[in-house]
Amino acid sequence: MSGALLSVNVEEGNYVRQGQTLAQIDSRELEAQVRSATAALELAESTAKRSDELWQQRIVTALEYERDRAALASAQATLEQLKTRLGYATIRSPINGIVTEKRLEAGDIVSPQTRLFTVADNSTLVSRVMVSELEVPFLKQGAVVDVTVDALGGARVPGRIRRVFPSADSVTRLVPVEVALTGSALEQLRPGYTVRSTFRLGSRNDALLIPTRAVTGPAGARTVVVVRQGKSERRIVRVGPDIDGITEVLEGLVVGDTVIVAGQALLRDGSPVRIVPPLAPDGRPAGPTVDTPAAAVMPVARTGRSE
Secondary structure, eight states: EEEEEEEEETTTTOOOOTTTTEEEEEHHHHHHHHHHHHHHHHHHHHHHHHHHHHHHHOSSOOOHHHHHHHHHHHHHHHHHHHHHHHHTTTTEEEHHHHHHEEOOOOOEETTTOOEEEEEETTTSEEEEEETTTTTGGGGGTTOOOEEGGGGTTTTTEEEEEEEOOOOOOOOOOOOEEEEEGGGGGTTTOTTTTOOOEOOOOOEEEEEEEEEGGGGGTTTTTTEEEEEEEEEEEEEOOOOEEEEEEEEEESSSOOOTOEEEEEOOOOOOOBBBOOEEOOOOOSSOOOOOOEEEEOEEEEEEEEEEEOO
């Protein structure tokens, strides 16, 4: 319905309950129409009752009887319609939640379909993430997701996959995935915050891992420099995904190989390399390094791998 706002009862940030009055539209004219329709209904009911008695005595014709019954039905429908419209004059919250937006003030004129408020259901916050179609088969509804919040200094909050959409974008080939945040974490979060979701696509034991900075070269021709019998040796490797600065090596290295993780550009194949221990502040060896400017080494080891 249209009309002037007589009152606005809430502000942004207020918590409201389902059915609570948020605003009131001036409905005095409509209330007068309801009273008029109520009186008309009472008259129609009285007329219909008298007509029914006269019909039983065959004093009125069938046409007159049917006319009075139709007038009663019409009066009832008119009153119900006006009462329904009158109900629209009171703006109530459809859900429990927090008012995140108030668009109008008391005295403003509103029309049908005018949006007055935005109420957010704060019992569950949802982040919609676009995921590659290649990774969607590994995602399951209800799976745990690691979520970090920029506004909280990168703090982690628990999340779960709420639903995976059934179709991908025809251009980007990305599938929307909704991550729901619940529990005590909601006390620190607000709608509109930026969050970052990390999905666990799978895990493997005995993965061969090296620091990502040890790998050089373009895709399809990745190489590392290893120390073999005191000399540098460049090897072609096949690598897996890079996660948090650690890369999985699928082919080209074995456990126990020593790879150079910095200064590879200073070395050629066959360059002599001597590993010497650096000294800690107390004068004791702190670990292996390479007796070559700006170079450092690290032994290859196996460990668990999560993606």
